[in-house]
Amino acid sequence: MSEILKSEQSASSVKHLELEATPSPAYLDSDELILNMGPQHPSTHGVLRVILKLDGEKVMGTECVIGYLHRGVEKIAEHRTYAMFNPYVDRMDYVAAVSNGLGYCEAVEKLLNIEAPPRAQHIRVILAELNRLASHMLWLGTHALDIGAITPLFYTFRDREEILKIFEKYCGARLTTHAFRIGGCLYETYEGFEDECRNFVKFVRPKIDEYETLLTTNRIWVERTKGVGYISGDDCKAMGVTGPVLRASGVKWDIRKAQPYSGYQNFDFDIPVGTNGDTYDRYLVRIAEMRQSLRIIEQAVEKLPEGPVMAKVPKVVKPAVGEVYHGIESPKGELGYFIVSDGSTQPYRIRVRPPSFVNLQALDMMVRGALVADVVAVIGTIDIVLGEVDR
Amino acid sequence: MPQNYIPIFLFMLVALAIPVVTLVIAKAVRPDNPHATKLMPYECGIDPVDTARARYTVRFYIVAILFVVFDVETIFLFPWAVQFKMLGWFGFVEMMVFLAILVVGYVWIWKKGALEWV
Amino acid sequence: MPQWLQSVVDYVTKSNNTPGWYADPVASAIWALIYIILIFTGVSIAVIAMNWLERKILAHMQVRLGPMRVGPHGLLQPIADALKLLIKEDIMPDQADKVVFWLAPVTIVITAFTVYIVIPFGPTHAVTDMNIGLLFMLGVSSIGVLGIIMAGWASNSHYPLMGSLRSSAQMVSYEIAMGMAVVSAVLMTSFKGGGNFFRQIYGTGGASVGTLSMIGIVRAQEAQQTWFLFKFFPLGLIAFFIFAVAMVAETNRAPFDLPEAESELVAGFHTEYSGFRWSLFFLAEYAAMIAVSSIAVTLWLGGWMRPFASLHGPNVEIPNYWSGGAIDLAFALVPALTFFVLALFAFIGTVRMPKHRAFRVQTIGLAGFALALGFIGLVLLEPHVRDRVQDIFWFSLKVAVFMYMYIWYRGTFPRYRFDQLMHLGWKFMIPTGIAVLILTAALGLGS
């Protein structure tokens, strides 16, 4: 019973914000200010619009207005074949395109009831983890920039460049890679791929320490992030928040461990977990995740098996009538694809379960009663990509 | 030394001339294509919901009042500091009493929560 | 020869570091005018240089190159930017209060520059010597807040309003702490060693007194043979620290750049400003940065005094050149050497320029720059010039250190949140300021 009561309370907290100013106590009688943050704002990470109801600097409530980047990805999917839709998913979370592609290919493979060959799975893991690193680096840079530290941005972009170089060498594209195909990978690894991955791991380990020197013990950074944007583990579950945000709140849950896919069960890595559920812990969790990703890459490169990179799959796939849901751990959280097949070459319906979209919903809960500057910090710490929120 | 103050007026004249002259020059050379959307107040690309001339939170006024109180007291310290040696012990004790009153007031506003922002 | 002309001639020919030329009103006015022109040119050049240096230094901290295209190593970039801003459309929102909107940048620029009136770049290098110099400085810098509020209010838009309110709250809060630190410096002027000297100049007679004159404050440090930074260690240091933090807050620079917190308030109080009006805010900001750094240098770092000013070393006689203490002589060479080193860097840069037709103009430009720096170095070797200018050199060098710190802060620190900033100002800086003041007074009684 108390469970219901609790969730009902949190449900009311995400209620639509009334735009009319509410009368406040007479002794502190100031007008409530309605402030638009975004879509043309430096730190809403794209075209997010947040309407803030302010009392001075204090946030009384927020409402997110999204959809500025809505392209109807799900509608497009219904008019493309399975293979043709593959590049579109890269455009959702464009900073983690490899993860998107991995999730999509795996979902379709599941629908076809096939599996990618082991070598392809390893390559997928390597690229997906590199992409996780790239995504976290971009997050770190922009998040630090939101809080006012401008330098980490350039450091992380410098190092992310190395990852993009590997992508470029592997599949010719840097950002929207379209690296995977249904049934495996289109390309065999290039000459020296393993060495480059190994060198990258060696190169980037001290760089992560470098970011930490700039921020982890920086007094202002700690003051700005500790206790800011708190969300409890239970609230995370109720709000469907996943990924590093959930783990920072103390819930040890990572789909790579809970429901391993693409051979993640073969690798030895830890799930970093925070305790306080605040912005600082989310920062620490992501930093630790970067180190874990390096571990996975190292192992995957060492264990990289020989063999084909592509399963026997027809050019135009035609799954049986049926539906599957497949969720993977993207850098932002649980990225799920719900695919309904009607037996034709085109999906009947593809539903993308975007982590950014669901996580963004918790923004209001996290910033109520905080200050304007915290809103920026929390938007940064949720790590949203508007391409994925709006799809 | 009144002549030491003459340069101030000269200086302020020049200081005034700089922005005025540059603004006038800029006005002469810059283009001017006003448009209704350009002239709108900036609100991240959205039409503002309400006016910006509303009453703002009272916190800022508290800060303003506290500033006036403390800054005026600081002004009293300047002549004392200059004459400190001449005033000797007497001046020191006097000023300590003054500062004690100031500190009591300071502690009071702290306890009262006027220094808490949220 | 009329008396005022005589004093002008005296001033040129003698470098005896006496402020006697202030005695005659006409001479005073003429010299003030010359210094006004010098200061405005100097500050403008300094702002341009600072703009370029900030972008370059920040860029190198952030593993990138910064401006490279306009002029060799982007040296002409600030000028290009200024020209661009001049011919940029200037938009005034139609709901803005036109007069106040126009007045705001003008006010800020005037206040930012007016502070320079009281800054002594050398014992004789000042527009004027006011007996209430410090008070004047504090008063003028308070008016800067007014300009920011005017800008925010006149824009009639939310972001500027919030920015300006934040800014004013921040500036007034740190002004109190700043005042406390300044008073303790004023207290120090009246202590041991300063007494006789002031009796001579200002003729107050009797007991020794302190001074609010900026020149007087440096003189006091000269007489006490110490920078106030080291006076009553660590009291002077703490007072200086309070001032150094407060001055960053006063100039709205990182990590206290909340009024224009880009990631929250877009551009803060000058969001609605564009074109040259906007650049006036930046001119004022940089001018103010240099001004407050100059004040810090004057109050705590011995102003124009070179390091170890009390040591002169054994006398040496060099015919046709200069004679005096060996240490004096060594330090006198530093300004010229500095410029030679700069010229050397520019020269190395010239040599390393790509040998390609497209870079020819740039290479020639950089070589010219190297030559100019070298020439300045040579001129500084000339005894007369050197004697008159080395004060300015040491002063500028100290200010430059502050400027570098400003850039460094910006490169390393995240931004404070507003409540944390107010917390720091009211609950840490002000009590510390009062404590330092009381302790300084108590220690001063004994000295």
Add this chain to the structure above:
Amino acid sequence: MADETKRTPSGQQSAQGGDKPPAGKAAIPEKPKVGEGSGAAHAAPPKPPGIAATPWEHERVARLKRLYGSAIKEALTYLGQNYLVVNKEAAFDVLRAIRDDENFDYLVDVTCVHYPDRAEPFEIVWILYSFPHNERLRVKASVKEGEKAASVVALWPTANWLEREAYDMFGVEFDGHPDMRRILLPDGWKGFPLRKDYGIIQQDTEWVKINLGIESGQ
């Protein structure tokens, strides 16, 4: 483009043509088709035995069936993924029982699938996950045009935006939702783009004209 805008799945039609599905059994007709469909279409992918949806036998289902009986119309497993087909009237209660008694504490997604040829064309899909059991489960219920589906915002607050999106895209309203508005599309937009009868390049020309001042956004 006209043929595309009106596209309804041919496979679906043929499947349902032979099946003439009764109103309540909207989700089931897929099942008998599975084997022949995949066999006829292409032989390349391997055809393991688990490809057809089989009844899901589990004490969880038994418990729920005991409580809600006929409200749970189907309990199936397809490719190792379990799902329940429930009555729309009982959906809320079943979901609450699944949350409270079966510990499915995380609502992954709420979405909708449009089958225009069915009597109840909108199939709402709740995708659930249980942290304690590490198990996924889907619950499906169908509603008619204009009918309201049960909102689960009271059970899982995360459903708020997800249901708004389903409403935005399909026009299915959720009963008991605190704030049933469009979320991705602008408020005044007409039409529900993910419905099968909504063309892929179709747009609300009137809205575009009024709000953007242009003829077409394409």
